[in-house]
Amino acid sequence: MSRTPAYLSGAADRVMIQDLLARYAWELDHGSPEGWADAFTVHGIFEAPNLGFRVEGRESLIAFARDVHRTLPNVHHVMTGFVIDLSGDRAAGRCFLNEFMARPEGMYNNLQGWYQDEFVFDGNRWRIEHRRAYVAEPESMGTGKVGEYFREFSLAVAKYRVK
């Protein structure tokens, strides 16, 4: 039943990276743009390779979160299945993403995908250095009511399009 110090430390790092990602989700869905940017390093990158956009650095991250808040209220970024590979003060992670959206007429599963992440520990806490979001079946986001609700978001993120 006794576990090694490395085992205890590795488990604690996984917990604290999940704590970081929980704060990320809260700030994006119910919090502040600045709070969301705090989840990243100052030069942190958020990109969605198969949607073709990329946001880099604190000021751009704040502007992006402001666009999300304005165009997509009452969305939940539900992350599960946290696989985290540790290497000292760095870590590589991935997790599932399932998004749900509450609207007066009902609830939607609006997006399914996954994240691939690079994290760094600064001696005190973890931050995201680079987060890649991948969307499964991206065309489904453009159909029906979900497509209607996402129209303004798609227009807003056009400015982050990778040329």
Next chain:
Amino acid sequence: MSRTPAYLSGAADRVMIQDLLARYAWELDHGSPEGWADAFTVHGIFEAPNLGFRVEGRESLIAFARDVHRTLPNVHHVMTGFVIDLSGDRAAGRCFLNEFMARPEGMYNNLQGWYQDEFVFDGNRWRIEHRRAYVAEPESMGTGKVGEYFREFSLAVAKYRVK
């Protein structure tokens, strides 16, 4: 790579509070009313401020869980995004709530919201002292098939209505 005792202890407290909330969900969805009440302190409070009801103390919590079991079978309380702020033997937490409901004709996303919690450690384990449940877009719960399935629950919880 070495982490401080406070870091290890803080991570462990977050795990054990999530363990408490997992037991809460299991007892509410598949377990016993008494088991659900065990997640709370003896004077624990469960309330839903924007639905207007409040349940306080072990006997009332047991009666409430009995109403949930009778009126809402096969619901899953899916909690994610656990943000926990620790302060010794007390903690404040919040997490997302997404509910799903299995019925013979299909699955429903029946509710989306979040919890705000106050926890206390009694030297041995954590308990909920006060849980507040908030519902996003509460009118969606009254529409369509979800509205039909929730009718009996709404009638049952009328007795917990805050005057």
Next chain:
Amino acid sequence: MSRTPAYLSGAADRVMIQDLLARYAWELDHGSPEGWADAFTVHGIFEAPNLGFRVEGRESLIAFARDVHRTLPNVHHVMTGFVIDLSGDRAAGRCFLNEFMARPEGMYNNLQGWYQDEFVFDGNRWRIEHRRAYVAEPESMGTGKVGEYFREFSLAVAKYRVK
């Protein structure tokens, strides 16, 4: 605020069992059949008592995962509510399962259920010795679009049917 070694060790074991289950989900949904089988002991068992099938041993587990990959692309096994009872180098666990499926025309809640598990620690890492999957309202899997998408899977798993 100081926690005992047993408390820290128990929390770490819960984290590492959840890490195992995250890898299980990733390998089943986006990974390799061999990677999925690695989540189990070499004689590990995966069974679905109320669907009537049972898969036992590494070779059969690999073949089963290959069937899942072929017939059910873009499914997410979303596990939450991890209740884990530890006993030295063994553990009993249960968690919720909610499955979601991305298709070009939209997203589906295709299955709701729960797992009951037996885990074993080999001195280095945890593995699943026996996982039981239970489905709530199994008839809902045969209806509508979900029923269409699951037809090939149902045919494929007929060979694992318990006589």
